[in-house]
């Protein structure tokens with residue numbers, strides 16, 4: 001069956017694209033996703049609040065905008081997970097791109113309107 005498609009101008013052999021998650025923090029996992037048939041991988045996110053910790057809505061004491069529940073924020077944007085700065089993120093994407101043939105799609109995760 002022909003499953004080729006396009007996404008964001010990228011030609012993909014199938015529409016199977018793992019979304020952003022900590023799985024893509026390890027190069028070995030990205031290779032495994034390619035081997036398992038992923039046509040591209042959305043990289044784990046660089047979080048807006050990671051760059052401006054003082055402005056994190058959960059730390060301002062005013063709650064969040066209502067867009068995300070406390071649980072959702074706890075799931076994948078808590079402080080202990082903030083390991084990479086933008087330079088490290090770019091360098092990690094470069095290494096990922098060198099190690100597989102499929103496209104790697106960067107992910108900027110915003111938490112405020114206009115923050116990025």
Ligand SMILES: Cc1cc2nc3c(=O)[nH]c(=O)nc-3n(C[C@H](O)[C@H](O)[C@H](O)COP(=O)(O)O)c2cc1C
Pocket residue numbers: 019020021022044045075076107109
């Ligand atoms: C453990 C975990 C980590 C995630 N990390 C991110 C992330 O870093 N950035 C992001 O934009 N979405 C993240 N997500 C959201 C997923 O990329 C995806 O949008 C979400 O799981 C909904 O897709 P689904 O309905 O196919 O599960 C994460 C989800 C999970 C479960």
